Amino acid sequence: MTTTFDLTRNPFGRLVLTTAAGEVHESVAPVRAFPVQAPDDGIALVSTDGKEVGWIDRIEDLPAAVGQLVREELEGREFMPEISRINSVTSFATPCTWSVATDRGDTEFVLRGEEDIRRLTVDTLLISDIHGIHYLIRDVRELDKHSKKILDRFL
Template identity: 65%
Template sequence: MTRMNDYRLQRDAFGRLVLTDADGESHAGVVPVRAFPIAAPDQGIALVDPHGHELAWIDRLTDLPDELRALVEAELASREFMPVISRIVSVSSFATPSTWRVKTDHGETDFVLKGEEDIRRLALPALLIADSHGIHYLIHDRYALDHHSRKILDRFL
């Protein structure tokens, strides 16, 4: 597996990431993909070509020079959208489907939970909730939520 210090990364005129390898070969349209997006988001990032083939590996984002790290982080941010729930304000019903009103790190929003199976347990105490449109919401620590939120959540778990 080739490490990033053997490569150069930049944006082309179309805003795509271009990876130039040690042999001088350019690969346009590379995409960073996190190996562990929730458990270790800043560790283990692959740079893959448009066909999904791994071209380079980043052990830790913090090991990259500032300019390179900024490019990778910007690309990741533009591709990933996973609001983090800080509070469950209300639910329309304790039967599914139900509409949830939640506060997230991106503001307050409503979403529809189709079924209890759309709440997945991750490494304790984290949860991942998928709404009816396929947007995933993260709860880092369900035990750290306020009492009202935990009470609602417990009805669905």
């Protein structure tokens, strides 16, 4: 149950989970079970040693203040820009540099190989650059014609 605990921040800015039984877990971190398909559903609260100490079925079911804490913590820990347009690529052979527009601004990254483009669903792709940063294309159908043409060369 999502309401059987209390979640606060300590003076150092870390999350503190207090269970219904009164157990206190310092420095917990929220971890999404399904970060792409259901980002606000199924979130584990994990202790510093990696053990699950709490579970959130849905963020929206939490009290507003607790839900805000969880969202803030997730945003601070996760970095997965969403690609909205592929402006250009330096080559259709890999490795190559992609110039893209994302929800976090324009950027460039190096694609090591076609195997670094993974299909999560029929229309959702996850692209990893040489530094391990993941870029998301939530819906290939929503890309413009130019972006689709470039992407088709790699799929």
